[in-house]
Amino acid sequence: xxxPPDAASQPVGTSTVDLRRNRxxxxxxxxxxxxxxxxxxxxxxxxxxxxxxxxxxxxASTIMGLSLIGMLVATLPAGWLADRFDRRTVxxxxxxxxxxxxxxxxxxxxxxxxxxxxxxMVTCATGAVSMGYPPAEQAALVQVxxxxxxxTALALNQARSSAxxxxxxxxAGALYSVAGTLPYVADSIANLIAxxxxxxxxxxxxxxxxxxxxxxxGELMAGIRFFxxxxxxxxxxxxxxxxxxxxxxxxxxxxxGLQHRGAPPSQLALLQAGFGVGxxxxxxxxRLILRRLALGHTIALTxxxxxLVGSGLTLATTTPAAVTLLTLFGATFPVANIGVxxxxxxxxPDGLVGRVTSALGLIALSAAPVxxxxxxxxxxxxxxxxxxTAGLAALTAALTVTLTHPAVRTLPRLAR
Numbered sequence: 075x076x077x078p079p080d081a082a083s084q085p086v087g088t089s090t091v092d093l094r095r096n097r098x099x100x101x102x103x104x105x106x107x108x109x110x111x112x113x114x115x116x117x118x119x120x121x122x123x124x125x126x127x128x129x130x131x132x133x134a135s136t137i138m139g140l141s142l143i144g145m146l147v148a149t150l151p152a153g154w155l156a157d158r159f160d161r162r163t164v165x166x167x168x169x170x171x172x173x174x175x176x177x178x179x180x181x182x183x184x185x186x187x188x189x190x191x192x193x194x195m196v197t198c199a200t201g202a203v204s205m206g207y208p209p210a211e212q213a214a215l216v217q218v219x220x221x222x223x224x225x226t227a228l229a230l231n232q233a234r235s236s237a238x239x240x241x242x243x244x245x246a247g248a249l250y251s252v253a254g255t256l257p258y259v260a261d262s263i264a265n266l267i268a269x270x271x272x273x274x275x276x277x278x279x280x281x282x283x284x285x286x287x288x289x290x291x292g293e294l295m296a297g298i299r300f301f302x303x304x305x306x307x308x309x310x311x312x313x314x315x316x317x318x319x320x321x322x323x324x325x326x327x328x329x330x331g332l333q334h335r336g337a338p339p340s341q342l343a344l345l346q347a348g349f350g351v352g353x354x355x356x357x358x359x360x361r362l363i364l365r366r367l368a369l370g371h372t373i374a375l376t377x378x379x380x381x382l383v384g385s386g387l388t389l390a391t392t393t394p395a396a397v398t399l400l401t402l403f404g405a406t407f408p409v410a411n412i413g414v415x416x417x418x419x420x421x422x423p424d425g426l427v428g429r430v431t432s433a434l435g436l437i438a439l440s441a442a443p444v445x446x447x448x449x450x451x452x453x454x455x456x457x458x459x460x461x462x463t464a465g466l467a468a469l470t471a472a473l474t475v476t477l478t479h480p481a482v483r484t485l486p487r488l489a490r
Contacts, residue, residue, distance in 0.1 A: 093226055098218035098277045105271035106211050107234050109169065112257075112264035113204060114242020116176065117141070119250050119257035120197055123179075126254060127190050140194050144201025146439060153432025154294055156209040157425055161279040162272050165214070168206035169269035175200050177262040180255035188255075207268075208435065209428040214279045216419050216427055225364055225416045225488050232357035232408050240350035281425050297429030306421065307430075309479040310414060313472045314434065315441045317377060320468030321407065322445025323452075324384045325349070327465060328396055330450065331458035341393040348397040352404025360409040369413045369485035370476070376410035377473040381466060388462045416488055 093099060120141070155164050175196050182188040219227045249256040301307050329345055364372060383403045390396045415434070422430045445465070452461035476482050 093219065093223040096219065096223075098275045099215070099227060101271045101275050102211055102215060102218065103230070103234065105165070105169070105268035106207070106231070107238065108264040108268045108271075109172075109204070109207060110235055110238035111242050111245070112261035114238050115246035115249070115257040116200075116261045118243045118246040119254070120193065122246075122250055123254050124190060124193060127188070127193065140198040141201035142439075142443065144198040144203075145205050146436070148202035148205040149432050149436040149439060150294060150297075150429070152205040153209045153297065153429035155206055156213045156428025156432075157281050157297070158293065159281075161210040161214040161217070161281070161428075162275055164210040165207055165272035166269045168203055168210070169265040169272065172200055172203050172207075173262040173265035173269070175203060176258050176265070179258040180262075183255045205432075205435075209432045212419065212431045213281065213427040214275070214277075217279055218275070218277050221420070224420065225412065226361050228416050228419075229357050229360045229364075229408075229412050232360070232412050233354050236350050236353035236357055236404075236408075240347060240354070243346075281428070294429065297426055297433065300422070300426055301430055301433050304421070306481045306485065307418070309475060309482045310418075311434070311437055313373065313377075313475050313482060314414065315437050316468050316472035316475070317380070317407075318438050318441035319445040319448070320384075320465045320472065321380070322442050323449045323465030323468060324380075324387055324403070324462055325400070326446045326449035327453060327458055327461040328387050328390070328400065330453055331461075332393060332396055334453070334458075335391075337393055344393065344397050345400050348401040349404040352401035352406075353408055356405035356408035357412065359405075360412045363409050364413045364416070364488050366487070368487045369417055370483045372413050373410045373482065373485070374473060374476045376406055377469055377476060379406040381469050381473065384462065384466050384469060388459055388466075413488060417485065420488075 179188065179193065179196055182192055215227060215231075216224070245260075246257045249260060301311075332341070332345070367375070380403065383399055383406060386399045387396065387403070390399055415431075418430060418434060419427055445468075448464060449461050452464055
């Protein structure tokens with residue numbers, strides 16, 4: 075079988091409009107900002123509402139798990155949708171469908187018939203439906219943004235995600251204090267506005283495909299084959315999986331360790347806020363770094379930085395120390411994250427962008443709960459030092475692959 079073309083030499087973004095004047099990009103940014111912020115709100119509101127309905131902590135945690143199940147199931151099919159249909163149509167359909175599902179919660183509450191069963195079903199369904207938006211938006215981004223501006227656009231997107239994670243939970247708390255289902259009303263309205271933003275984009279967002287269409291299974295397999303046979307995608311995927319596991323072990327182990335030592339909820343909230351602020355700053359600084367260093371060197375330096383900060387976390391026994399270190403932790407990882415994503419989309423033909431970015435998302439999405447579970451079990455049966463050391467071991471393994479595998483080590487600078 076002939077190796078799939080290395081699309082690094084293929085044109086990616088065909089737009090010549092400067093990013094600051096790019097109307098389509100601004101509409102994409104506005105729509106996704108709304109969906110991310112509203113999803114962050116209902117993520118917290120769902121847990122609170124489940125507990126209020128049942129007064130059972132297990133029910134609240136189940137709601138979180140059901141959302142993840144829906145996301146995992148839908149990730150790869152969502153990538154296929156983005157590569158098969160007009161990306162504008164996909165974004166509009168997903169946003170409107172999400173709005174309708176979410177709106178059923180406040181409607182049922184108003185009628186006095188809301189149950190945990192309905193909340194669970196809607197949570198799982200919206201988790202699945204929401205996964206249709208990211209690959210379609212990512213593929214559309216590649217079409218409307220010039221190649222020279224792609225790294226800047228992705229850095230701004232990462233900053234947007236960090237900002238949404240910071241602002242969403244406080245907004246959810248404020249709205250929930252007024253009415254338990256008000257965050258769901260806001261989420262539904264936000265998705266309808268996002269659908270309007272997508273509809274307002276005038277660019278041609280149909281996927282550009284240079285081969286005949288086949289079956290759904292055949293097209294999914296084509297994406298998997300491209301991913302599996304590309305020289306750089308396989309080792310990078312391994313690095314992503316190991317570093318994600320290590321990251322979540324360290325983050326979860328730090329938060330749960332402080333909770334075990336009696337830190338109040340307000341202090342634990344500072345940990346999340348510090349990490350979010352660090353992520354925002356790291357995303358904004360990534361453009362300057364990525365244009366000066368080779369990507370292979372950037373990944374290695376990022377992992378080395380995470381190891382250094384993670385080593386400090388093993389010694390942090392106070393909340394201020396942990397907040398400071400988690401802020402540095404958050405500021406470190408976006409640089410490599412944005413660089414890898416930029417390289418991924420530049421190295422993928424337009425007709426495969428949805429499937430390849432969905433596969434990348436599935437790796438990260440699957441690795442995150444593994445890290446969380448490992449941290450929780452090690453804390454339960456050993457101690458925090460051993461748990462955090464396991465996270466450092468995973469990051470060390472990722473750094474070893476980066477330094478020893480030529481396909482990762484020699485990744486070039488992301489030139490304009």
